[in-house]
Amino acid sequence: MLEKTTRINFLYDFYQALLTEKQRNYMEMYYLEDLSLGEISESFDVSRQAVYDNIRRTEQMLEDYEKKLGLYQKFQQRQTLLDQSKQLLKEQKYDQITSVIDQITDLE
Structure with missing residues (x-):
């Protein structure tokens, strides 16, 4: 519920x-x-x-x-990708962040 x-x-x-x-x-x-x-x-x-x-x-x-x-679905996907970005930044995996940013951009 x-x-x-x-x-x-x-x-x-x-x-x-x-x-x-x-x-x-x-x-x-x-x-x-x-x-x-x-x-x-x-x-x-x-x-x-x-x-x-x-x-x-x-x-x-x-x-x-x-x-x-699909606004809510896109919002959820965006949040997931932003969380991934934060984790990649913490882990200093800068080369992978561009891919995640591209995915966020594609959602628009």
Whole structure:
């Protein structure tokens, strides 16, 4: 569950501008503020089921955006390559850093 929550939070960070205000509100309240479905439903005067359905649809939209645009995947790849670069610098393997930098550049 924590892994899913972390993934959804990252996807939300990347794609929130593509969501409606209502979708953003529900996602922020549920994932960032850790409110229950009941608490969110009371805030918007809608049923708990309506909140649940909206959150699930929004999660699916975020996953669809990621499949099409891949911003989170590229971010993860970039982070991995940056970590490799740091390790290579510590080990003073300067000749290998150029290759890693080229890989980072290719992600753009």
